[in-house]
Amino acid sequence: MLIYLVRHAIAEDRELRADLPDEARRLTDKGVRRMRKAVEGLAALEVEVDTIWTSPLRRAKETAELLAELPTFDGDIKEVRDLEPGGDLNGAIKRLIGVGNGLRVALVGHEPDMSMLMMRLIGGVEDDGVRFKKGAVACLEFDGDRAPPRAELQWFVTPKQLRRMA
DSSP states (O other), rough: OOEEEEEOOBBOOOOTTTTTGGGGGOOOOHHHHHHHHHHHHHHHTTTOOOEEOOOSSHHHHHHHHHTTTTTTTOOOEEEOOSTTTTTHHHHHHHHHHOTTTTTTTEEOTTTTTHHHHHHHTTTOOOOOOOOOTTOOEEEEEEEEEESOOEEEEEEOOOOOHHHOOO
C-alpha cells in the first residue's frame, strides 16, 4: 500500500485570528494558490490516490479538498479524528492495517503529528529527522502485514519543489 502524508497548506495565523477556535481556522488565499500548484506538481509526478483521510480541522479538510483535484482522483474524503493535532497515531496505523493492500491513501494532518507518524512508520526516532512544511508530501510504501507494521520512505518533497514541478 502507498501512503501519502500531507501537511495542511498555509492557514490563517493563530494570533491574528484569536477570535476563532483553532479548529475553525481556514486556509489563506496564498495557501490555496500554493496548494493548488503543489497538486499540479503531484499530478506531474503521476501520483494517484484512491482515498483521502483528513483531520476534522477546517484547514486540513480544505487541503484535502484541494488534493482531491488530482486529475485521477475519484475516491472519497473521510474525516479521521486520529489525524487531528495530538490525535491517536497508533489508531491511524490500525486503520491503515484494516484497509488492505494495494490501496493508495493520502493522510492530511498537522505538525508535529505528520513527522511523528512518518518516523514511527519507518522505525526512526520520532523527535528527530524530518519536519513537514505546510503543503509538504511524503510517500511511503506501507506493509501492514509485518509485526510491528512498517513503511519504507519512497520520497519526500517540499511544497516549493512540488510547485516547481507543476
